[in-house]
Amino acid sequence: MLDYPTFDFDQVDFVTSDTHFSHARISELAGRPYSTVEEMNEDLVCRWNDTVSPGAVVLHLGDVALGSIEESIALTARLNGRRLLVPGNHDRVSPATQSKRAIERFLPMYEAAGWEILPEVIEGTRHGYRIIASHYPYAGDSQEQDRHTSHRPRWDDGIPLIHG
Numbered sequence: 001m002l003d004y005p006t007f008d009f010d011q012v013d014f015v016t017s018d019t020h021f022s023h024a025r026i027s028e029l030a031g032r033p034y035s036t037v038e039e040m041n042e043d044l045v046c047r048w049n050d051t052v053s054p055g056a057v058v059l060h061l062g063d064v065a066l067g068s069i070e071e072s073i074a075l076t077a078r079l080n081g082r083r084l085l086v087p088g089n090h091d092r093v094s095p096a097t098q099s100k101r102a103i104e105r106f107l108p109m110y111e112a113a114g115w116e117i118l119p120e121v122i123e124g125t126r127h128g129y130r131i132i133a134s135h136y137p138y139a140g141d142s143q144e145q146d147r148h149t150s151h152r153p154r155w156d157d158g159i160p161l162i163h164g
Contacts, residue, residue, distance in 0.1 A: 004153075007122035009131060013056040014081070017088065017135065017164030019044055021075055022067030037067070041075055049080045056081040061164040062088020062135030064115070069106060077113040085115045086122060088135030088164055093117050121153050135164040 020026040021041055027034045034040035052058055058081045065072035069092050076083070087094035092106035110117060121134045136152040138161060153161060 004121045004123035004132065005119045007118065007124040007133070009059075009124045009126035009133070011057050012059045012084075012126075014052055014058045015061065015133075015162060016058060017061035018063045019048075019060070019065070020063055020090070021065035022072035023065070023090075024067060026066070045075070045078050049078070052079070052081040054080045058083050059133065060085045060115075061133060061162065062086055062094070063090040063164060064088075066090045069109060073109050073113045073115075076115070079114070083115050084118055085110065086118050086133055086135055087120055094135075095120060123159075129160070131160045131162060133162045137161065137163045 021044060022037055024037055026032055027037075027040060032040060034043065058079075060083060062085070064076060064085060073092075085091065085093070087096070089097050091110075092098055093103050093110055095103065098106070107117060120136075121132060123130070123132045125131065132153050134153050138153055138156040
């Protein structure tokens with residue numbers, strides 16, 4: 001194993017990322033079929049809860065919400081399941097984009113909404129196979145230059161990486 005925090009992937013029922021609750025421009029940027037943020041939020045909650053049972057475990061690989069943090073994170077309290085978050089750059093608990101002080105300020109809001117915050121990169125096994133998970137890929141970005149490089153998995157040595 002590498003020196004990433006160990007995680008038991010066998011406990012996970014679902015993996016998702018980039019839900020971007022309350023993100024005003026995500027429909028435009030990602031081609032989502034919603035005319036309002038409220039419509040998107042309600043549909044995302046309904047789809048999540050139609051898929052995820054209350055007892056299921058969901059590993060969310062970052063970018064849960066963007067917008068008013070108080071409103072958007074509180075909204076996610078309505079989501080079924082035990083919710084584990086590997087922070088992404090748009091999460092207010094992300095060491096890639098937030099100061100330690102900001103993380104300390106926002107962490108209680110995430111926890112109050114039912115989120116368990118994990119490290120930025122985790123490693124473990126699923127059915128005996130070694131894997132890594134992070135919001136970020138080993139390399140590459142949606143922008144011209146790779147961002148947040150110091151927060152990505154350090155190297156690609158053939159271990160499968162699940163990322164947002």
